[in-house]
Amino acid sequence: MKRFSLLVAILLLAVAAPAAAEPKDGPGGNPVAHGIPDDVAHKLGLTAERQHHIGDAVFEANRALIDLEATQKKAQMDLEKELRAQAPDEAKVMQLVVAVGQAEIAVRKNRLGLQLKTRKLLGPELWERVLVETGSVKH
Numbered sequence: 001m002k003r004f005s006l007l008v009a010i011l012l013l014a015v016a017a018p019a020a021a022e023p024k025d026g027p028g029g030n031p032v033a034h035g036i037p038d039d040v041a042h043k044l045g046l047t048a049e050r051q052h053h054i055g056d057a058v059f060e061a062n063r064a065l066i067d068l069e070a071t072q073k074k075a076q077m078d079l080e081k082e083l084r085a086q087a088p089d090e091a092k093v094m095q096l097v098v099a100v101g102q103a104e105i106a107v108r109k110n111r112l113g114l115q116l117k118t119r120k121l122l123g124p125e126l127w128e129r130v131l132v133e134t135g136s137v138k139h
């Protein structure tokens with residue numbers, strides 16, 4: 001039973017970490033317009049149309065994220081409630097661990113989907129420049 005409890009605790013720690021939300025400020029506290037810091041967008045010469053498309057992608061992903069994070073939090077709460085029970089139902093706990101994991105995956109897919117869409121909208125050269133300008137990668 002100790003091994004089972006340790007496994008559940010490890011799984012809870014792994015899936016309970018909050019997803020990284022889209023920052024409101026970029027590096028150095030610079031405002032973010034359309035998912036890319038204003039100063040970086042200006043420096044790269046992004047067109048208003050391209051910024052608009054990226055902004056739409058950010059909006060849609062962040063809007064969907066609201067429901068995804070709510071589902072994740074509810075699943076986590078359900079699991080915690082079952083684990084607090086006098087005699088937790090092992091099968092139910094395992095089901096709930098899967099539900100928490102699936103919710104976490106959905107959140108991560110949302111964030112990575114936004115990243116991939118932004119990369120596609122920028123193209124490889126601009127994407128690389130964004131990474132350099134924001135300090136995400138060193139050249």
